[in-house]
Amino acid sequence: MQRPDWAPDTIDIERPSVARMYDYYLGGSHNFAADRAAAQAMVAAVPEAPLMAQANRAFLRRAVHHLADAGIRQFLDIGSGIPTVGNVHEIAQQIDPQSRVVYVDVDPVAVAHSREILAGNEQAAVVQEDLRNPEAILTHPDVRKLLDLSQPVAVMVVAVLHFVSDDDRPAELLRTLRDALAPGSYLVLSQASDDGRSEDERAEAERVYRRTDNPLWVRSRAELTALFDGFELLEPGVVWVPEWRPDTPESAEDAERAVFMGGVGRLGD
Amino acid sequence: MTESPGATPCPGAFARAWAKAVSGTSYLPMTQAQLESLLDRLTGQLAGALLTEPFDLRAGHRVGAELVAAHIASAEGLGRTVEVIQLRLVRDLGLVAEDVEDRMARLLAAVATGYARALRDRTLDEQESIRRAAMRARTQAERALRASEARFRHQATHDPLTGLPNRTLFTERLAAALNEPGRGAQRVGVCFLDLDRFKVVNDTLGHQIGDLLLATVAERLRKAMGEHLVARLGGDEFVILVERSAGTDDMVAVAETALAAVRTPALVDGHELQISASIGIVERQVAGANPTDLMRAADSTLHWAKSAGGARWSLYDAERNQRELARYALSAAIPAALERGEFYLDYQPLTSLRDGSLVGVEALVRWRHPELGVLRPDSFIGLAEETGLIVQLGGWVLAEACREAEAWSAGGAAAPFVSVNLAVRQVHRPGLVQEVRALLRQTGLPPERLQLEITESTMMSTAEEPVRALRVLADLGVRIAIDDFGTGYSNLAYLRDLPVTELKVAGEFVAGLRSPSVGRTDERILASLVSLAHALDLTVTAEGVETAGQAERLRAIGCDAAQGWHFGRPAPADRILARIR
Numbered sequence: 001m002q003r004p005d006w007a008p009d010t011i012d013i014e015r016p017s018v019a020r021m022y023d024y025y026l027g028g029s030h031n032f033a034a035d036r037a038a039a040q041a042m043v044a045a046v047p048e049a050p051l052m053a054q055a056n057r058a059f060l061r062r063a064v065h066h067l068a069d070a071g072i073r074q075f076l077d078i079g080s081g082i083p084t085v086g087n088v089h090e091i092a093q094q095i096d097p098q099s100r101v102v103y104v105d106v107d108p109v110a111v112a113h114s115r116e117i118l119a120g121n122e123q124a125a126v127v128q129e130d131l132r133n134p135e136a137i138l139t140h141p142d143v144r145k146l147l148d149l150s151q152p153v154a155v156m157v158v159a160v161l162h163f164v165s166d167d168d169r170p171a172e173l174l175r176t177l178r179d180a181l182a183p184g185s186y187l188v189l190s191q192a193s194d195d196g197r198s199e200d201e202r203a204e205a206e207r208v209y210r211r212t213d214n215p216l217w218v219r220s221r222a223e224l225t226a227l228f229d230g231f232e233l234l235e236p237g238v239v240w241v242p243e244w245r246p247d248t249p250e251s252a253e254d255a256e257r258a259v260f261m262g263g264v265g266r267l268g269d
Numbered sequence: 270m271t272e273s274p275g276a277t278p279c280p281g282a283f284a285r286a287w288a289k290a291v292s293g294t295s296y297l298p299m300t301q302a303q304l305e306s307l308l309d310r311l312t313g314q315l316a317g318a319l320l321t322e323p324f325d326l327r328a329g330h331r332v333g334a335e336l337v338a339a340h341i342a343s344a345e346g347l348g349r350t351v352e353v354i355q356l357r358l359v360r361d362l363g364l365v366a367e368d369v370e371d372r373m374a375r376l377l378a379a380v381a382t383g384y385a386r387a388l389r390d391r392t393l394d395e396q397e398s399i400r401r402a403a404m405r406a407r408t409q410a411e412r413a414l415r416a417s418e419a420r421f422r423h424q425a426t427h428d429p430l431t432g433l434p435n436r437t438l439f440t441e442r443l444a445a446a447l448n449e450p451g452r453g454a455q456r457v458g459v460c461f462l463d464l465d466r467f468k469v470v471n472d473t474l475g476h477q478i479g480d481l482l483l484a485t486v487a488e489r490l491r492k493a494m495g496e497h498l499v500a501r502l503g504g505d506e507f508v509i510l511v512e513r514s515a516g517t518d519d520m521v522a523v524a525e526t527a528l529a530a531v532r533t534p535a536l537v538d539g540h541e542l543q544i545s546a547s548i549g550i551v552e553r554q555v556a557g558a559n560p561t562d563l564m565r566a567a568d569s570t571l572h573w574a575k576s577a578g579g580a581r582w583s584l585y586d587a588e589r590n591q592r593e594l595a596r597y598a599l600s601a602a603i604p605a606a607l608e609r610g611e612f613y614l615d616y617q618p619l620t621s622l623r624d625g626s627l628v629g630v631e632a633l634v635r636w637r638h639p640e641l642g643v644l645r646p647d648s649f650i651g652l653a654e655e656t657g658l659i660v661q662l663g664g665w666v667l668a669e670a671c672r673e674a675e676a677w678s679a680g681g682a683a684a685p686f687v688s689v690n691l692a693v694r695q696v697h698r699p700g701l702v703q704e705v706r707a708l709l710r711q712t713g714l715p716p717e718r719l720q721l722e723i724t725e726s727t728m729m730s731t732a733e734e735p736v737r738a739l740r741v742l743a744d745l746g747v748r749i750a751i752d753d754f755g756t757g758y759s760n761l762a763y764l765r766d767l768p769v770t771e772l773k774v775a776g777e778f779v780a781g782l783r784s785p786s787v788g789r790t791d792e793r794i795l796a797s798l799v800s801l802a803h804a805l806d807l808t809v810t811a812e813g814v815e816t817a818g819q820a821e822r823l824r825a826i827g828c829d830a831a832q833g834w835h836f837g838r839p840a841p842a843d844r845i846l847a848r849i850r
Contacts, residue, residue: 029395029396030399051293061298108409112401115405116401250301
């Protein structure tokens with residue numbers, strides 16, 4: 001087998017993984033001491049971190065629900081991490097057991113874990129690839145096998161784009177994905193945002209994030225809106241994630257504390 | 270896990286308060302309505318447990334476990350649950366019981382116990398599953414690494430053009446075959462194969478065709494050799510390793526098969542190429558063999574096959590190799606021998622056939638070898654010419670001859686000229702003119718007393734430089750003789766351009782003069798040569814004259830001078846000169 005050049009030579013669980021840190025924020029135990037130490041350090045610097053993760057996960061749940069209700073039966077979740085509580089296939093297949101889901105993550109442990117969770121599920125698969133390599137994702141045999149790109153697909157790029165620097169040209173990556181999609185497809189996107197924050201706050205946040213292995217690339221609402229180029233944004237547009245079609249009005253309170261902004265766009269006919 | 274919102278249409282105030290309390294303690298994969306509905310159902314169970322007689326701990330355990338199963342699974346989730354039950358359950362539901370405080374304490378304990386147990390199990394399960402995933406990922410990564418290492422190893426040990434094993438792999442396999450324990454008594458063999466005149470294919474049809482031809486040959490050899498390792502060492506060199514040879518016959522059969530495989534015409538990009546190969550075979554016992562010696566022997570043997578004309582195999586011959594090594598060692602020792610003064614010159618007289626006078630002498634080099642005794646030039650000149658050492662040695666001979674010849678004029682009578690052989694390399698070397706000019710100046714030898722003998726083959730090249738140099742030398746007055754005339758291509762064209770003074774006719778024509786019947790043809794050739802030479806204003810010296818009869822007939826033909834045993838063997842200068850004093 002070909003080893004992708006970004007894949008590590010060995011699996012080092014002494015190094016924190018953003019996927020497992022995220023699991024820790026969500027209250028999971030799919031993590032190791034190094035992940036917990038890093039996550040705790042993050043919480044010390046940014047107390048909202050667990051709230052951010054939960055709010056983002058809830059956004060994912062509501063978005064998948066909405067799209068499944070809208071008739072979408074194919075999902076491509078890029079940067080899926082550890083798909084434990086409330087993952088895409090659970091939500092989608094609850095609505096229609098024939099819904100097909102392909103998870104994509106760069107973290108080999110997350111991929112191995114996903115594979116275990118998905119064992120026996122003919123309608124779901126996991127692929128080890130990098131969001132920065134969209135052609136490889138789109139041409140991957142497992143993606144091709146499970147997803148019919150001539151039919152609408154929901155592409156999920158949730159809580160991952162902030163690990164992609166501007167140098168990696170996120171707009172081009174999304175354009176490549178978009179060009180492969182059939183009309184009626186959707187893009188679900190969320191990421192950390194500094195919208196409305198002062199320069200001082202932005203500098204402080206960046207200083208904190210730079211200490212981690214995966215520095216965050218926060219983006220403004222305008223930048224995120226631009227990333228939906230070619231898609232028609234569904235109401236209410238790009239918002240703090242708790243504000244995106246909340247279950248109850250109260251759950252959208254203090255929405256900017258969630259730090260993540262997101263939205264859902266539809267590819268026109 | 271998730272409840273339909275419609276199951277309990279209107280959750281009570283307590284369930285709503287409970288839902289609010291646990292919201293945000295961990296990620297809950299459900300809507301607020303679903304959460305309230307779930308907690309409403311659990312509220313019913315709690316109320317029931319609080320009132321049922323006898324009190325059942327298991328109801329509390331079940332509620333705790335259900336909370337964890339619904340992902341309300343954090344320390345905070347438990348704390349807030351305990352708090353909200355304690356503060357509000359009895360009040361919100363208007364529950365009345367005799368010992369409600371006591372029962373409440375036991376119920377909370379049971380919920381906390383069930384919750385803690387379930388959370389512990391869940392934590393352990395998740396830890397186990399993530400650890401398993403890490404191990405699986407590690408195995409996967411290691412497998413991928415091994416696969417890529419195997420790929421790198423394949424690249425490092427194979428030739429990209431032909432896909433055959435390369436020199437590295439061949440060397441490893443050969444070393445392994447020789448070092449394998451317990452194999453000492455067995456035999457191993459290699460066929461070192463090289464295509465004949467492959468360079469011509471590259472030069473005339475281009476490297477692309479050359480490469481395709483190599484790939485074709487490689488594929489044929491691989492197929493023909495079966496289990497034997499076929500490697501490409503580079504260029505058009507291939508080697509076949511026979512790890513278990515049954516003897517030289519076995520190896521010859523392998524070589525014949527390989528030659529046959531190469532011999533079949535190859536159709537390469539529309540060109541039908543007929544090629545052949547040469548093979549050097551070495552076969553020996555494993556014990557005592559080492560890869561370096563084996564390959565060196567194979568290389569020498571391949572050269573024997575090449576020098577015998579190619580399209581054949583040669584079998585290694587230790588004695589022949591020994592002789593060649595000795596010859597090589599001898600030539601390598603020439604520079605040191607020159608420094609130690611181990612060379613000296615003998616001279617052979619060139620006698621006038623008109624009056625018997627000594628017209629000149631030919632300088633012949635001798636090597637007084639400290640171990641081998643006096644060596645004649647045929648034992649070391651050939652290799653000196655191949656290795657280029659002839660330039661150094663020839664230079665010494667020329668200088669020594671000039672130095673000695675200058676002294677001969679002191680005798681008074683007309684001193685003979687000295688004739689010195691020049692090797693091809695010496696003539697083609699720039700600086701010959703300066704060298705000769707400097708020697709004549711240093712020794713004081715008159716130019717007309719120096720004769721330079723060159724062979725016809727020297728003039729075979731089309732280079733203009735040697736001709737120009739010889740012309741300058743001739744203009745100085747130096748005599749130029751063509752040695753062994755009549756044995757080469759005898760292309761007479763160069764006689765037109767060259768300032769030649771003399772032709773030396775090869776001894777084999779003279780040999781024919783011994784018997785009157787056989788020698789008629791030789792005599793006619795000689796006569797023609799003489800008249801041709803005279804017509805061109807050249808003198809003729811016959812070589813290899815051994816009898817008076819030969820001398821007489823040469824004289825009758827009109828030959829000017831002669832050289833050979835009949836007129837005197839090579840000897841030190843003073844012995845020769847004694848004749849003219």
